[in-house]
Structure formats: structure tokens, C-alpha cells
Amino acid sequence: MSESKSVTLPLEQLHAFCQAAMERAGADNEYARTVADALTMTDSWGTFTHGSKLLFDYLRRVKAGGMSLTNKPFVSRSGPAWAMVDGQNVMGQVAATFAMRTAIELARTTGVAYVGVHNTNHFGAAGYYSWLAAEQGLIGMSMANDIPSVAAPGSLRAVTGSNPLSYSIPTGPNSDPILLDMATSTVAGGKVYAAHQRGEPIPTTWINGLDGLPTTDGSLYPLKAALQPMSGAKGYGISLMIEGLAGVLTGAALTWQVGSWMFDDPTQPTRHGAAFLAFDVQAMMAPEEYERRIRHVVDEIHAAPTIAGVDHIMLPGEREWKHRHNALANGLTLPADVVAKLDRLADEWGGERVEK
Amino acid sequence: MSESKSVTLPLEQLHAFCQAAMERAGADNEYARTVADALTMTDSWGTFTHGSKLLFDYLRRVKAGGMSLTNKPFVSRSGPAWAMVDGQNVMGQVAATFAMRTAIELARTTGVAYVGVHNTNHFGAAGYYSWLAAEQGLIGMSMANDIPSVAAPGSLRAVTGSNPLSYSIPTGPNSDPILLDMATSTVAGGKVYAAHQRGEPIPTTWINGLDGLPTTDGSLYPLKAALQPMSGAKGYGISLMIEGLAGVLTGAALTWQVGSWMFDDPTQPTRHGAAFLAFDVQAMMAPEEYERRIRHVVDEIHAAPTIAGVDHIMLPGEREWKHRHNALANGLTLPADVVAKLDRLADEWGGERVEK
Numbered sequence: 001m002s003e004s005k006s007v008t009l010p011l012e013q014l015h016a017f018c019q020a021a022m023e024r025a026g027a028d029n030e031y032a033r034t035v036a037d038a039l040t041m042t043d044s045w046g047t048f049t050h051g052s053k054l055l056f057d058y059l060r061r062v063k064a065g066g067m068s069l070t071n072k073p074f075v076s077r078s079g080p081a082w083a084m085v086d087g088q089n090v091m092g093q094v095a096a097t098f099a100m101r102t103a104i105e106l107a108r109t110t111g112v113a114y115v116g117v118h119n120t121n122h123f124g125a126a127g128y129y130s131w132l133a134a135e136q137g138l139i140g141m142s143m144a145n146d147i148p149s150v151a152a153p154g155s156l157r158a159v160t161g162s163n164p165l166s167y168s169i170p171t172g173p174n175s176d177p178i179l180l181d182m183a184t185s186t187v188a189g190g191k192v193y194a195a196h197q198r199g200e201p202i203p204t205t206w207i208n209g210l211d212g213l214p215t216t217d218g219s220l221y222p223l224k225a226a227l228q229p230m231s232g233a234k235g236y237g238i239s240l241m242i243e244g245l246a247g248v249l250t251g252a253a254l255t256w257q258v259g260s261w262m263f264d265d266p267t268q269p270t271r272h273g274a275a276f277l278a279f280d281v282q283a284m285m286a287p288e289e290y291e292r293r294i295r296h297v298v299d300e301i302h303a304a305p306t307i308a309g310v311d312h313i314m315l316p317g318e319r320e321w322k323h324r325h326n327a328l329a330n331g332l333t334l335p336a337d338v339v340a341k342l343d344r345l346a347d348e349w350g351g352e353r354v355e356k
Numbered sequence: 357m358s359e360s361k362s363v364t365l366p367l368e369q370l371h372a373f374c375q376a377a378m379e380r381a382g383a384d385n386e387y388a389r390t391v392a393d394a395l396t397m398t399d400s401w402g403t404f405t406h407g408s409k410l411l412f413d414y415l416r417r418v419k420a421g422g423m424s425l426t427n428k429p430f431v432s433r434s435g436p437a438w439a440m441v442d443g444q445n446v447m448g449q450v451a452a453t454f455a456m457r458t459a460i461e462l463a464r465t466t467g468v469a470y471v472g473v474h475n476t477n478h479f480g481a482a483g484y485y486s487w488l489a490a491e492q493g494l495i496g497m498s499m500a501n502d503i504p505s506v507a508a509p510g511s512l513r514a515v516t517g518s519n520p521l522s523y524s525i526p527t528g529p530n531s532d533p534i535l536l537d538m539a540t541s542t543v544a545g546g547k548v549y550a551a552h553q554r555g556e557p558i559p560t561t562w563i564n565g566l567d568g569l570p571t572t573d574g575s576l577y578p579l580k581a582a583l584q585p586m587s588g589a590k591g592y593g594i595s596l597m598i599e600g601l602a603g604v605l606t607g608a609a610l611t612w613q614v615g616s617w618m619f620d621d622p623t624q625p626t627r628h629g630a631a632f633l634a635f636d637v638q639a640m641m642a643p644e645e646y647e648r649r650i651r652h653v654v655d656e657i658h659a660a661p662t663i664a665g666v667d668h669i670m671l672p673g674e675r676e677w678k679h680r681h682n683a684l685a686n687g688l689t690l691p692a693d694v695v696a697k698l699d700r701l702a703d704e705w706g707g708e709r710v711e712k
Contacts, residue, residue, distance in 0.1 A: 310510035
């Protein structure tokens, strides 16, 4: 394999590459499109750790038999404002998209809805599903459990997953929604890897070593270290809330029962859980009143005085939307590590390389 | 006024004191009991900053005409799984209790419910309302907006309130629920005051001075400093989510429109907003299955290995429940600063002092 370089290309080209790779691996058009939609949107935000880079390793699990490209997720139980989805061990992106669309549909009838998913897989960027709701004018929330990688205050080892929490709030018809997507650890594991690969020591607030104490040696993660919880007891507490709503209540695997999509046996399902909430803004408030109120908050923050060197206070997601608008206008620049993964994908599954 | 000392008394005695003070000020039996319930429970957790200590300043607002002891909050608009409550400018504890009870009732029909409140006041400890749901076997969430006191990344001044977030998860019929109650600032403002009163410098991670940069001088808060957001962009982001659900969507005052219950004109309403969510666990899962699953998580955490000097990993709220069990068995020890406020209350409104 030759060394890969960064590549700039239209978003449509990346989408077509992902869609073709999925179909070549055995997914039907709709399944392939759902995955390509999620990964391309995520890359367009500049969130390359959770975009098309994942596809090579996802399909490794598919080839080994640990994940299905042909099953269909379905609602296994439901009530007026809630549903539980059996993910049928399809890709997390497919089960999560189905679940959030179900939540949006329910919320349009009842105002608010909660949809849980069990028997699913790593779903990439939590923010994508929150955005699915905001794009339709609803407030969306999205979360998932995962195998423990994060310490609790006083613990020797990992106790909870880095359990992501995301929300998105629409801000009007011609305006990007507010969009937060965060891990409940101080930093995501990917940041520890990246610093280690650059040969840099890491801050003492990122990981704890095998003695449970802070360390600056990023090489210890993940096998000999745990991530630190965001703000100590607060991050640990929010992570447990997510374990409750995305794990306990959905029937998914819990904490150490969850498989690691990267490190565990690729012939076996990971049995992740996820949860989605949708709030139908229009059911609760006249659209013009809602827009006036949310714009008040947005405009006030944008006009707030800043410290030296800061142009304006950004809303959650503002940096990502700016990245996307630039990618739409000028093409998306995929970093070399992403191109390398996509090249390996093309080499293993056939088809042209993404840069062609 | 003589100097007050700490006092140990039965919880019933504290409850009776609060109830009598409320009735003497003009509240009817039910209103007074609702407030006494919330404040006494909060004190029993050892959360003295948000318990009966607040009553003196609350009643100062009542006397000035800024808060009502006689209005009745009511549902002003609703749908199948949501309601908006007009708090009618009663005490926050009364409006919030009414709202969470409404959410519980709705969730028993639809599985999940969201209730927003506008025209309300400072509601004390967010965790109390989450617990109201957990006590009935539901998962509860509770949040509120407030006048800005917390910086955003890069801001010179406060941008959002310390907007509290709380949840409570039931763990079975004879077991204390998991209970998190957190400000979205690094630390609550009360901690800054306390360190300043003890003459101690504070860590650089607590507040920013008027130049927007971290300072160790606690005397600057609140007039010449802003609290730092928990984990920077994450705390700021969660705080905005709460502004959306408890402020924008409810019709409450937003950010700087909210009145400070401590510092602003006591003749005027503060117009806080709040939001509550309830998830009816029993609608979604057989009770024995739910209990088995949540106990799995609880027992696993309690058995997790710890660093030296730590007996076991605590669940969110575990310290507070231990404090309450001790207070129930041996009486509650009210710190001197709480007793001083209750003494002023008795002196101003009549009635016996709490220690009598």
C-alpha cells in the first residue's frame, strides 16, 4: 500500500464512494445511502474521527459475520410517546436513523417522544441523529452507551463508557441549528491516540494509568489507562444517566457486556444501546414566536463581548457548520489518515479509490 | 441579633418550623407544606445552600410584593405528552412540584412527558423534583434557567446561567434512587463565597475576572467575575440546551431578562423558566427485569476496584442519601449560617426560633 495523501473532493464524490462500497459489500440501495448520508455529513463537519474513516473497520466486522447488512430494524414494543427498536444487529447508523425518524413521527402526534434501541452497533457521531430532528424543525437529543473506557471519581479502572450526549435546536428556516455532540470523558480517546502519534505528552487531566492516578503518557491508552470523566463526578453522573436511558431501559447490553467494535471478536455482535428524544417545537409554540425567542438567544451570544483575540462567541456546532459550508463551496479536504482507510477499503473490496 | 450556633434537631421539627413560617407569611396549608417538604428534604441531604436557608430571602421578596403566596399555578397549554405551566409567580418550589406531578401523570398515560414552566421563581435544588419522579418509580429529569453568571469559552463576561441539570433513576423498591444535581458551571457560586469567607484563594478553574481571564481572587464574584463553565465548551453547551428546554420553549424570561432572586428588585417577578421530564419505566419494561438490570449496574459499580483510600465508588446521590439516613436516625445538624437565617426569619415574622 502506497502512502496516502490528503485529498480535496466534492462531497457528492465522497458520498458516492461510501454508497458504492456499501453496496459492493452487500447492502441494498437504501441501507447504503443511509450510511453514506451519515458518514458524509459527519466528515463535512470536519469530524473526521467519526465519518467515512470508520467504514473500513465496520466492513471488517461485516465480513467476519459480526454485523448484518441485510436485516431490518423494527419497533418491538411501543406506547403513545415511546418505542423500543430492535436494531437487528445492523450498522449503528441504520438503526439510529430509523430510531430518530420514529421519534420524530411519534413526537408529531404527542409533542415529545423517546425511542430506545437495543441490539445495535457503534453509531458514529451522536450529533448526526440530533440534527435529523432539528432539520425537521424539532429539538433532538441523542445518546448511546459503550464498553467502559472512563474512570469514575476514586476508581482504579474504567467504570462507564465515554457515552456520548448530543442535542440540536433549530434556530429558524435559513439558519444552522445549534448542535452539541460531546463525550462524557474529558477528551475523546481519539485525541489521546493523536497526541501519542505526534509524540507529545498529554495533560494530566486526560487519562489515569493502571494505578488509577493521572498520567501524561498517552501510550498507556486504552489497554493500560482509563479516560478521566469530564468534570469528575459530573461527567460520571451524566454518563450513568445515559447508561440508564440508552442501556438499562432499552434492553441493550450494559457496561462491560457491550462489545468493543474495534477490539472485540468481529464475529460477534457488540449489542450497543442508544436513545433518542424529539420535542415538536411547533406543537408547543407558534413558529414566529419560537423563532423570535431562539434568535434572541443566538443574537445576544453573537454580540457578547469577547476576550482579546476572540472574534465572537460561537454557538455549539458553529465551527462544524462553517466547515460544511466551506466544503460545499470548495470541496472537502480529507486528511491523509482518512484517505489511507478509504484506500484500504477500495483495495480490499474492489472499486476505484476515492481520489480518482 | 446574637450569634447563632449549629443546632441538631429532628427533621419533623425543621419541617414544622418552615411550614409555620410560610403560614404566618400568608400561605395556605398546602402551599406551606409543599415548600416545607422541598426545603426539609434538601437540608436532609446536606445540601444546605438550597434548603431552609433560602426561606428568609424568599419571604423578603414576598413581603416586597415580588412573589405570590396565594396564586395557583395551572396548565396553560398541553398536548398528549407535554404541558406548559403558568407558574403565576408563586414560589419556584410550588410551581416546580406542580409541574413534575403533571409530568408524572402524563407519563403514566403516554410513557414519556415533558412539562415546561414559565412565570416562576428560583426553585431551590433541581434534584428534589427529579426525586419526586423516582419516588413514584419513574425516571425524572429537572432543569431551570437563570440570570447569566457563567462565562462561555472566549467571553469577557457571563453569557449563560449556571442552569442546573438533574436526574433521578429508581433502583428498586427498598433502595435509594440514583440522583444527580449539578450546576453547569465548574463550581456553584456558593462555593466561591464560602472560600472567600474563609479567606482562602480559589483554584484558577473557578472564575474569570473582568478581563475574562482566570483569577484566584474570590472577592470579585459575582459583581466583577463570572463562573467558568464546566469543561469549557461542554458546560456552556449543556447550559444552552437547558436555556432551550426551560427558557425558549416555555415562554419564560431568557438569559439577562431573568431577574436575580438575590440581587434584583424584590418588588418584581424574576420570571424564571424550568423544565421537567418523566419516563415511566413500568410502561416500557417488566418491573423485575428493570430492577435486575439497574441492580446489575449499581452492584457492578459498588464492586469496582478503587484507588488507595477510597472504600467504594459512590453512585450520584449516595452521599446525600447517607446524610439523610443519619439525619432520620440521629437528628439533622443545621450549620450556624443556616440557623442564623432561620433566627432572622423568626425575629422578623414572629414565632419561635428553630432551636426551641
